[in-house]
Amino acid sequence: MMKKTIGLILALALMAIPVAAGADTPVRGGSMIVCQPAEPPGLDPTSNTAAAIDRVVYSNIYEGLVKVNRKGEFTPGLATGWDLSADGKVYTFHLRKGVKFHNGEVFNAEVAKWNLERAMGEKTVNAHPEFFRGIAKIETPDADTLVLTLKDVDALFIAHMAEGDAVMLPMKGYADAKSNPIGTGPFKFVKWVRGDSVTMARFDGYWNPERPYLDKVVFKFIGDASAQLAALKAGDIDVISSIAAPESAMTLSKDNRFKVTFGTSTSEVIMSTNNKVKPFDNKKVRQAMAYAIDRQTVVDLVMFGYGTPIGSHWSPGTPYYKDLTGKFPYNPEKAKALLKEAGYPDGFSATIKLPAIYSYSKRAGEVIADMLGKVGIKLKVEIVEWGQWIDRIFKKKEFELTMIGHAEPWDIGIYANPNYYFQYDSKEFQDTYAKALKAATEAQKAALFGKCQEIIADDAVNGYLFSAPALRAMKANVMGFWKNAPTIALDMTEVWRKK
Amino acid sequence: MRRYLIKNITILILLLFIISLTVFAILFVLPGDPAQIILGINATPETLANLRAELGLDQPFWVQYGHWIGGLLTGHGSRSINYDMPVYDLIVSRLAVTGPLALMAIVFAVIISIPLGIYAAQHQNRPGDLIVMGFTQLGLATPEFWLGILLILIFAVKWRLFSAGGFPGWDVSFGGSLKALLLPAFALGVIRASIITRLTRSSMLEVLREDYIRTARAKGLKERTVVYVHGLKNALIPVLTILGLQLGQLLAGAIIIENVYYLPGLGRLVFQAIGQRDLPVVREIVVFMAAAVIIVNFFVDFTYAFIDPRFRKR
Numbered sequence: 001m002m003k004k005t006i007g008l009i010l011a012l013a014l015m016a017i018p019v020a021a022g023a024d025t026p027v028r029g030g031s032m033i034v035c036q037p038a039e040p041p042g043l044d045p046t047s048n049t050a051a052a053i054d055r056v057v058y059s060n061i062y063e064g065l066v067k068v069n070r071k072g073e074f075t076p077g078l079a080t081g082w083d084l085s086a087d088g089k090v091y092t093f094h095l096r097k098g099v100k101f102h103n104g105e106v107f108n109a110e111v112a113k114w115n116l117e118r119a120m121g122e123k124t125v126n127a128h129p130e131f132f133r134g135i136a137k138i139e140t141p142d143a144d145t146l147v148l149t150l151k152d153v154d155a156l157f158i159a160h161m162a163e164g165d166a167v168m169l170p171m172k173g174y175a176d177a178k179s180n181p182i183g184t185g186p187f188k189f190v191k192w193v194r195g196d197s198v199t200m201a202r203f204d205g206y207w208n209p210e211r212p213y214l215d216k217v218v219f220k221f222i223g224d225a226s227a228q229l230a231a232l233k234a235g236d237i238d239v240i241s242s243i244a245a246p247e248s249a250m251t252l253s254k255d256n257r258f259k260v261t262f263g264t265s266t267s268e269v270i271m272s273t274n275n276k277v278k279p280f281d282n283k284k285v286r287q288a289m290a291y292a293i294d295r296q297t298v299v300d301l302v303m304f305g306y307g308t309p310i311g312s313h314w315s316p317g318t319p320y321y322k323d324l325t326g327k328f329p330y331n332p333e334k335a336k337a338l339l340k341e342a343g344y345p346d347g348f349s350a351t352i353k354l355p356a357i358y359s360y361s362k363r364a365g366e367v368i369a370d371m372l373g374k375v376g377i378k379l380k381v382e383i384v385e386w387g388q389w390i391d392r393i394f395k396k397k398e399f400e401l402t403m404i405g406h407a408e409p410w411d412i413g414i415y416a417n418p419n420y421y422f423q424y425d426s427k428e429f430q431d432t433y434a435k436a437l438k439a440a441t442e443a444q445k446a447a448l449f450g451k452c453q454e455i456i457a458d459d460a461v462n463g464y465l466f467s468a469p470a471l472r473a474m475k476a477n478v479m480g481f482w483k484n485a486p487t488i489a490l491d492m493t494e495v496w497r498k499k
Numbered sequence: 500m501r502r503y504l505i506k507n508i509t510i511l512i513l514l515l516f517i518i519s520l521t522v523f524a525i526l527f528v529l530p531g532d533p534a535q536i537i538l539g540i541n542a543t544p545e546t547l548a549n550l551r552a553e554l555g556l557d558q559p560f561w562v563q564y565g566h567w568i569g570g571l572l573t574g575h576g577s578r579s580i581n582y583d584m585p586v587y588d589l590i591v592s593r594l595a596v597t598g599p600l601a602l603m604a605i606v607f608a609v610i611i612s613i614p615l616g617i618y619a620a621q622h623q624n625r626p627g628d629l630i631v632m633g634f635t636q637l638g639l640a641t642p643e644f645w646l647g648i649l650l651i652l653i654f655a656v657k658w659r660l661f662s663a664g665g666f667p668g669w670d671v672s673f674g675g676s677l678k679a680l681l682l683p684a685f686a687l688g689v690i691r692a693s694i695i696t697r698l699t700r701s702s703m704l705e706v707l708r709e710d711y712i713r714t715a716r717a718k719g720l721k722e723r724t725v726v727y728v729h730g731l732k733n734a735l736i737p738v739l740t741i742l743g744l745q746l747g748q749l750l751a752g753a754i755i756i757e758n759v760y761y762l763p764g765l766g767r768l769v770f771q772a773i774g775q776r777d778l779p780v781v782r783e784i785v786v787f788m789a790a791a792v793i794i795v796n797f798f799v800d801f802t803y804a805f806i807d808p809r810f811r812k813r
Binding site: 039041042048050057058110122123124125126128129130178183193194196197220221222223224226227231233234236254357385386387388390392393394395409411414421451465 | 511529530531532535536537538539540541542543545548550553580581582584589592593595598648652655656659661663664665666668675691757759761762763766767768771774775776777
């Protein structure tokens with residue numbers, strides 16, 4: 001009896017070991033089909049800011065000097081590390097040795113220099129040449145060292161070097177980057193079937209021989225919410241990287257064939273307010289609106305609970321975040337009082353223009369119209385096509401209110417530009433932001449970027465609603481997929497499939 | 500005959516010119532700066548200017564138009580901004596999906612509608628007719644996308660007989676591609692069948708009242724011969740006309756079904772190109788479609804003239 005029991009325990013223990021290992025240890029091989037809602041307009045992240053491009057190629061095909069990890073921290077990419085001089089102006093990047101591009105070209109300091117010069121050059125079509133323009137001098141003392149001397153301290157320099165705009169292209173194979181991307185990443189480009197999918201395969205010469213786990217990744221472009229869902233349920237795809245209809249996340253999470261993950265992203269959904277037109281030029285009116293909006297209810301009604309309320313233009317997933325959601329708690333009475341003080345005891349009428357391509361924007365617009373209606377602000381809802389939005393609202397500033405998600409990380413600087421479409425002009429903010437950019441230490445950065453968040457929250461520049469979720473659904477055997485989206489990428493390097 | 504040809508070809512060229520100019524002008528004044536849409540809302544003014552210069556968007560209207568037409572005439576079509584490939588190749592690859600899809604939809608429509616239409620006409624105002632007419636009423640009221648999704652839920656999600664969408668490509672798998680088009684073509688075909696069933700029925704009813712049908716019956720022909728040989732042949736003329744129109748419509752108008760089944764078709768291409776302001780794609784497709792319609796009509800006219808001398812004198 002005793003022997004039997006011991007034998008049984010031994011047998012169980014032996015069985016348990018491989019099971020435990022199988023559950024946690026990544027396995028190599030296999031392929032995965034990931035649904036990405038929007039098809040990228042070209043595959044070159046250095047000439048176009050469309051988020052869909054970065055989501056497909058960044059960290060998969062292309063890499064930059066610096067990488068963002070799952071937690072949103074800056075970690076080594078093509079540079080194994082970097083030193084900063086005492087005055088905060090000279091960055092010395094130590095480049096990874098033995099890195100090759102997919103076409104066999106070698107990556108070294110020379111190539112890095114050429115890439116940076118290309119991005120900041122006169123003929124640049126990089127959407128953000130200003131990320132690089134602060135560089136005064138580029139030196140390459142040897143093939144593995146890159147010394148960048150900045151004109152001035154730039155607190156966001158490393159953050160910018162970690163964005164898709166700063167990826168490294170090969171000097172010979174760069175010309176067709178839009179349709180035949182060649183990078184240093186864990187996957188090499190195979191083909192792009194226009195209108196359908198982008199396929200990439202493991203790059204055997206990747207600098208980290210342990211990665212990637214998968215042999216093949218296919219990004220399939222399915223925008224329609226019900227089509228995404230049907231494709232997952234029918235087994236055609238393995239992952240929906242961003243669920244178009246949050247209401248379906250609930251039912252999917254109850255199905256044990258699938259799992260749903262809900263994380264943070266860099267996108268802030270805001271009710272942009274034209275600070276130059278009456279009555280929105282009045283701070284009290286804007287603050288009254290901030291009191292009149294119940295953010296949690298907005299999240300519940302628009303995103304079915306998947307979203308994080310915000311109180312300023314900063315995502316909870318980004319470093320130096322300051323929770324300011326308590327600044328204007330929902331209080332319609334206070335809103336009415338403020339409106340009265342501002343000289344609108346009976347409220348007023350206004351128009352909110354909502355871009356047709358974003359369903360969250362249209363839904364949120366309707367919910368907000370109802371909430372503002374309760375304090376006497378009657379909103380007329382107008383739906384506009386995306387091109388119209390760019391033209392009339394963004395460029396010509398012909399709007400009172402609108403609703404949009406700002407997806408780029410570290411973009412609070414738009415409030416320092418008085419000509420930006422919401423036309424916020426505050427000396428205090430501009431000065432604080434300039435100081436923040438020159439902050440040398442982490443503590444200073446936290447304090448000054450925190451202050452920036454606070455100033456615009458106080459001024460209620462825009463209606464700060466919620467940070468859009470990174471809401472994904474996948475088959476239960478998909479492992480290692482990023483839960484959060486601290487940068488705009490769908491990094492497949494560490495994703496694997498449980499057998 | 501030669502004068503007739505010259506006159507018609509001149510009209511054809513003139514029409515194409517007017518169409519190209521109209522399309523170009525409309526897209527020229529369309530709000531929404533392509534450079535801004537491409538670069539996003541945080542782009543710097545300098546980069547925007549550089550991109551506009553690269554795309555030639557900073558040139559005056561006539562220069563841009565001349566450049567485009569000149570390119571088309573010398574066989575150098577534009578390149579898609581987003582897809583970075585010749586628009587012509589894009590159109591060809593998309594037609595390889597939409598063309599067969601439209602044809603299969605028409606085949607489904609014909610298989611369903613012609614027998615039903617004839618049956619209904621033969622059983623006018625009897626229960627069979629009423630049931631058929633009831634179904635066509637239902638078909639007319641059903642939105643395409645709804646039927647499309649329903650078919651996916653039943654055949655792909657529940658029974659797993661089909662994939663929920665997508666298109667493998669003819670070169671990858673012929674059978675797979677055909678299978679991928681089956682459900683969307685059926686969804687498109689069923690809806691169109693409703694219209695054509697009603698048309699076949701009324702056309703048959705009209706023909707069956709003609710004198711020559713009475714004569715056919717009087718001379719003792721079998722009812723089957725009367726209906727299928729003498730009746731159907733004549734009744735099909737208006738049906739064929741409508742079928743032709745439907746086919747043309749399907750080539751560009753299957754956008755919704757193409758979205759539901761995420762097929763890389765022509766309709767979705769235009770739709771996406773308009774949203775992203777990929778103007779070279781939009782204008783070349785519009786001109787291509789217009790040209791196709793005009794040229795087909797031209798040949799139809801020409802055939803009339805060939806058959807019936809009366810047309811030549813006009």
